[in-house]
Amino acid sequence: MEVLDAHAYATLVAHEIERWSEEAVQIPQKQLGGMPACPFARAAWARDEVAIHVLWDVEMVTALKSAINPSSEVVHVCAWLGYEDMSCEEFDAWIEDQNKNHFGVWIMGFHPDAEIN
Numbered sequence: 001m002e003v004l005d006a007h008a009y010a011t012l013v014a015h016e017i018e019r020w021s022e023e024a025v026q027i028p029q030k031q032l033g034g035m036p037a038c039p040f041a042r043a044a045w046a047r048d049e050v051a052i053h054v055l056w057d058v059e060m061v062t063a064l065k066s067a068i069n070p071s072s073e074v075v076h077v078c079a080w081l082g083y084e085d086m087s088c089e090e091f092d093a094w095i096e097d098q099n100k101n102h103f104g105v106w107i108m109g110f111h112p113d114a115e116i117n
Contacts, residue, residue, distance in 0.1 A: 009054075010054035013052075013054045013079050013081070014052040014054060014079075017052055017077055017079060018045070018050075018052070021038075021041050021045065021050075022045075024037065025037045025038050025041045026038070026041045026042045026045075040075075041075075044073075044075045047073070049073050049074045049075060050074070050075050050077060051074050051075070051076050051077070052077045052078075052079065053076060053077070053078045053079070054078075054079045054081065055078055055079065055080050055081065055082075056080075056081050056082050057082060058080050058082060058085070058086070058094065061078050061080060061098075061107070062098065064076065064078065065098065065103075065105045065107065066103070068105050070103065070104025070105050071104075078109075080109075083111055083112055083113070086111070087111075087113075088111040088113050088114045088115075091109065091111040092111070095107050095108070095109050
């Protein structure tokens with residue numbers, strides 16, 4: 001069994017996110033009228049305007065949110081690895097709470113245990 005250090009694991013997660021974007025998010029979908037799920041993703045990746053943050057503490061997402069310039073072109077993707085600390089319902093409530101005071105930075109997310117997955 002190979003054991004990865006934190007940096008190696010974060011790099012692996014970041015590469016998986018980029019692959020998911022290429023194979024799912026950027027691909028035209030019939031159910032979306034031939035549009036990709038995010039029509040801006042391909043261009044953001046091409047311009048190197050995607051920052052991936054692999055975090056173990058959900059409060060780091062809050063700290064990052066407060067540090068982001070809302071007028072920046074950079075898309076910040078957070079992979080919170082401590083998802084077992086919250087149920088799907090708690091995670092959805094947390095996102096809703098974060099977006100009440102968004103300060104121009106909105107959070108979208110999904111919990112790996114959600115039924116839609």
